[in-house]
Amino acid sequence: MNRRDFLERASALLAAGLSWTRLRSAEAAPWFRISLAEWSLHRTIFGGKLDALDFPVVARRTFGIEAVEYVNQFFFDRARDRAYLGELKRRAEGEGVRSLLIMCDREGRLGDPDPARRRQAVENHYKWVEAARFLGCHSIRVNAASEGSYEEQQKLAADGLRQLVDFAAEHELNVLVENHGGLSSNGAWLAGVIRMVDHPRCGTLPDFGNWRVDAETWYDPYRGLAELMPFAKGVSAKSYDFDAEGNETRLDYVRLLRIVREAGYRGYIGIEYEGDRLDEMEGIRATKALLERVRAQLAEAQNDQGGQR
Template identity: 25%
Template structure:
């Protein structure tokens, strides 16, 4: 299936929800609008934490801070959640509602790059479980990863090697891609049932390159698996790589590095990135992932101003 953004909603079954007469009468958005409405700007709860020992805010605090700073929405980092009890999930929904922000994304971790079928199944089960959490939270999209070979001693070592690590002895990238494709295919029935679009991120491992991400997305060929585009995970010559993923992107994570990056810093041209995404008709959320050393209280508002200016009409 050659899925274009214009046909995405139809392919996902959303068009059936609109009254037929209204749908037929509605003019093309490009023809009816005098300009670009701008992308809604969200912030990941990760931005307030960044895995720093002394700054882990609760999701409730992140929602409050996000609304106070002027964001449109909040992306939730799953491992930052303090509970998965139904009451906790519903309180988060209510907290967002009374603050006037949306819960727009759930960011999860999983790894399918393993020759051990039991390890892969454990990650499949975890992914399906978090899809169901997203559904309970009313979140429409969830970030997923390929996982990586795991031959680096630590994430710091992986970053020191620019995200590149050796394969497991005796295995090839083709083996890894096969495991990832098979595993994600098993997650898609839950995604479709729950109405949660999975976004495969360019996030190290087999997703370190746009070609790797698209190899998986194209092989599975489902409207329920598209791309989450992270602006900060292509460490060299990012713009052409970002554009390769843009046509199938349903969610954007935008990095900033005030005070110097935790692992590295990139000088990203956000007006250029925004213009490129407009060319590909991207109307969706842009979610800040602040990853710098400066205190979040000053760095996140500066990041919001930067993104608001770049992605506004």
């Protein structure tokens, strides 16, 4: 072997080695990361047992979770209080916790049939966009409540959302809509709204469990999740209760997470425990354990399929 051949082969082996290292590193990384939604601790916070400012601290120290999703109800009058928000940001950053989004409620209907009320609802959310930007979040989560026929509500919700998204885009923030009751819990309806808005900053935050359209109608959770995942910039892992094996009793997490994975989603999935048999701390731990187990199970199945090709 001459010197030139030796160098070419050595370079090829080195490149292959680096590629293998990168591949092994990518395989070692989880295909989604786990965050914690503040609503999981709503009874603890509303009951005065936990200061909302300490939520990021609890997420990291109690549960080993590195990212959080805030709920505006816990600091509803503090959206423009820079001292309060600054302290919240300081505590999150001090724990190495990433602030992902703020879930926004009680600010009016973005799809209100009355143009003035619809516009007021849009403007009511401005302060949360600004607060989310200050905290370092990527999004706010909103509701797409409206009134009227199926088609009328789609148009009205899309109009309000588009107005809000135009403002949020100026702050480099996303506006995400959750399936959260009414027609928003109809996956096809909400997917149609997002298409009408037609803006890269407008997406969804699919929730595993919020599929009650009205008193008599429940939407299929697996169909709904599949319909919303193409627009997802976050996912909410709702949980209520667990059996002796640690499986969620109302929802098939393997099936749900398979839908998430097959959609190509690789972001955070937020724990949102809402049960009442286990206390909130135990419910969060049970949900985290289930997510970790199914995550590993699906990753192993994917690796096995890849090895058979």
